[in-house]
Amino acid sequence: MNRKFLLACAGVVLMAGPALAEEPIVGTWKRPTGTLIQYVSCGADKYCGTVLTGEYKGKSIGEMSGKGGSYKGQVNKLDEGKTYNGKASVSGNTLSLSGCVLGGLICKSESLTRQ
Template sequence: MIRAALAASLLVAGLAGAQAATVPEGVWSLPKGKATVRIAACGDGVCATLVGLRKPLDKQGRPKVDKRNPDRAKRDRPVIGLSLLQGMAPSGEGWAGTFYNPDDGKTYAGSLAPAGDGTLKLKGCVLGGLLCKTQVLTRVS
């Protein structure tokens, strides 16, 4: 009985902490202005849509498409407008789930968390977290 009560209290405390983070809604820029994403709440989680690119056109002057997507049927869809975050649910002071990188057509385990300086840190990992890369997003609006 005591174990069940302890487990329930830890679960409630964990959920309260996970929901404490406020979704950083707005438009955010990736490093060097390479791309901009719109972040919004999606239920209890976070969604992000690619809304702009520093270089939106390919060498032929056409809008860039998702040419590296492993699903051949999706390779002709425009990159601008793609949903980049999937299943980003509250986790600690941020969110955890996966994100899609149209640069290489791969989906990575990742996290999104506010940094103390008003930026966001997007961290993606492979090999069970052995290799990770973090990008800092800066608010545009």
């Protein structure tokens, strides 16, 4: 009886594994400038970014929503004081961020590396 119970528990854990897996955006990322950014889950399909190092340590860089490696939301460019409507995608160990302000007149992009 104990063996059946253990096998049943193991089955439940194995089936739950993929559902419990973190989204690709979750983690620590390094900007080309060397600054570290951390994205954490902050709601259902919502991810909040915070600066971990440098001049803006502890500041929010915005929120992204989505899943499966494709996200959209807002990115704060702290050194410019602007908030961009943007997109993010994760491919391997690269997080690509892009965003625009003024209806697409000014756009920026950046690639970060997973740490």
